[in-house]
Amino acid sequence: MGAGKTTIGRILARKLGMRFVDSDHEIEARTGASIPWIFEIEGEESFRRRESEVIRELCAEGGIVLATGGGAVLSAENRALLKSCGTVVYLRANVNSIMVRTAHDKNRPLLQTADPRRKLEELTAQREPLYREIAELVIDTGRPNVQSMVQTILDQLEALEATRRARCTPATSSMTQHSTISLTVDLGERSYPIAIGPGLLSDPAPLAQHIKGRQVAIVTNTTVGPLYLERVAAPLRAAGREVIEIVLPDGEQYKTMETLMQVFDALLANKCDRKTTLVALGGGVIGDLTGFAAASYMRGVPFVQVPTTLLAQVDSSVGGKTGINHPLGKNMIGAFYQPRAVLADTATLATLPARELAAGLAEVIKHGAIIDAAFFDWIEQNIGKLVARDQAALAHAIARSCEIKADVVRQDEREGGLRAILNFGHTFGHAIENGLGYGVWLHGEAVGCGMVMAADLSRRMGYIDDAAVRRVRALVAAAGLPTVAPDLGAERWLELMEVDKKNEGGDIKFILLKPLGSPSIGGAPRALLLETLAACVVAP
Structure with missing residues (x-):
């Protein structure tokens, strides 16, 4: 009602x-x-x-x-x-x-x-x-633009009809047994839809409607490319578009200026113009790097996010944060640049390694911990189903995570204040990634451990009790994520955390729980921070 x-x-x-x-x-x-x-x-x-x-x-x-x-x-x-x-x-x-x-x-x-x-x-x-x-369709009505919602329904009905016409095997027809969830990131003229559901990559209509020019550049990596590149590229070629395939090496360690230049080289070599659409087909690294390339090439070309990992589907593909790493800090070079659409095919999670799935669950847990205590409760009750890749549980986790992030981005697109809460666990996590070397720990693994450390610091600040810390640690562990950090040395920890986009005037800023389900942004006394480091790290 x-x-x-x-x-x-x-x-x-x-x-x-x-x-x-x-x-x-x-x-x-x-x-x-x-x-x-x-x-x-x-x-x-x-x-x-x-x-x-x-x-x-x-x-x-x-x-x-x-x-x-x-x-x-x-x-x-x-x-x-x-x-x-x-x-x-x-x-x-x-x-x-x-x-x-x-x-x-x-x-x-x-x-x-x-x-x-x-x-x-x-x-x-x-x-x-x-x-x-x-x-068959789930439409979020949280935005005030009724005409936009109606158009979303019309677009999704058209895509469903195209899928029905194209059905020719039992495997394809089974897709319609699951609903496609449609959300919107409400940013005025830059608003864009998020579609979540199984089989989206097997239906050319959802992607095709967001490509207006003659050329399409699909950016992927050596892991995702063999699985899904041809499935995405073939219908576009059949529709008369020129498809440029850009296959990059896989891994966080390749999220660099050198790899970004490979994208620019391919675009220039193929004489791509301002109407060329970039498609980010892969995980968070591909999404961030492709988005930054789209923001920079000819001062801005359209791009579409097609995330194939859980972490990218629940977090990095939504919100317009793009960028690359620098040896001195993670994601320190980039731009805020929104995609034209996000198409999250949950069927791709079937081929995701268990370690990557766990990394994505870190961001799901994060959303509950910082802003929705009831969602945190639900994750606790359903973590077994999520780890077992239950389709209904994953669809709900992805949709709720996207809803939470979309609402935060709507209120603070460029991280002037509120959006910083989405970095819960990231101050510690980024230090782990940089300190060990990018790619040794997955981003989600570092964030999961970072959330345990942030919860410990929240308790020492008097914001939450021991029981809340135990709940966070237990849920992170149940997701298959590390709960004990590597011992980088106290001074190295502090040095790494000082290079963070949230920091002001040299002071380290943390996202803390006050209480569980509600965030607090601020600093922490050095003595308490050192206590957390001593309690949460283990010697290599």
């Missing part, structure tokens, strides 16, 4: 040339009574019977856009009918948004309680799995 089904449904029907029907309005027209009156006089059970009857009749028709009541999915019969008779679109809204939209609406009987927020939380917990069970 309150997700905007009626408003969006009417516009969508007009765009599709269909008739719009709201099942609640249909029930009121047939009975001559309002929904609250039916609830009060006949009870919810009677209303649900009327609702099922109306949905059954409407599903037998064609050419309509049907907006159902939020509780229609409680009936297994309704779910089966909706799924079999059309394309189900789930308009998702968080509790805060629904509270704002329904605050003065007396026409919602289920919210006429002493604590409507608690009721909404209960309804969400009950209904969310059922929405996901039948939805």
Whole structure:
């Protein structure tokens, strides 16, 4: 309820040339009574019977856009009918948004309680799995631009239809059994969509719609290229585009100026112009490096993120941070430059090494620890499923992580303040990466250990208790990440942490927990920092 089904449904029907029907309005027209009156006089059970009857009749028709009541999915019969008779679109809204939209609406009987927020939380917990069970598209309604949401639905419907037309094997047809989740990073004119779901690389439509010029340069690496490069390139060539393949060496140690120049060399050699679109096909290193190349080549060309690792799908592909490493500091050279779209094919996670999967889980845990305690709880309860690559669990973790990051980026695109909270664990983590040499530890491994260290420092600062530190350490360990840091020597630790983008006036800034689920940005007394280093490191 309150997700905007009626408003969006009417516009969508007009765009599709269909008739719009709201099942609640249909029930009121047939009975001559309002929904609250039916609830009060006949009870919810009677209303649900009327609702099922109306949905059954409407599903037998064609050419309509049907907006159902939020509780229609409680009936297994309704779910089966909706799924079999059309394309189900789930308009998702968080509790805060629904509270704002329904605050003065007396026409919602289920919210006429002493604590409507608690009721909404209960309804969400009950209904969310059922929405996901039948939805082919999941659209986030957190942004205010209704026309943009409608266009996103139209684009996704077109992509779904293209997939259905192209189906020719059981493997392809199984893709439609899972929903594609659609989000938006709301940055005004620079807003862009995020699509999350299995099989996106097997469908050329989602990528093709974001490529306007004749030339496409796909940047990938020696690990990802053999797996997915031809799958992405072939449909583009078949559509008449000139595809330039740029295959770089794999590894954090290659995120350098020399590797960046290889991209520029290929673009110049192929006479690429300002309409050339760069496609970043790979993990975080490829995404950061390709984005920086796109920001710099001819002072800016479009690019699309196609992340193939969990870390890139939940974090680095979203938000427009691009760059390369310098021997004295990680990501110290770069630019804020937003992609045209992010296409996260969750099927690529099946080929991801266990170590890379664990590295991605570090960023998932980070999002819960800094801003969403309930999400942190959920990760604790589902870490076994995530490690086992359960598709539903991974899809939820990716979507929620992207939602959190997109909301932070919307408020602070260029890290003037709030966005720094996304660096929880990174001050310690970057020091580990640089101190050991880039590539010895994966970025996510260093961040995971860094979060344990940041939690320890938070406790020493009096922000959280021992139990919270134990929870962070246990969850990081359960994800398969290291919880003990290498002993670089106290002075070397301090030297490395002093080279950090968050620092001001030479003071080391940390993202700390105050409490778990809420971040605090600030410095720490040297004595407490040294205590954390002594407690969290082990001799090599």
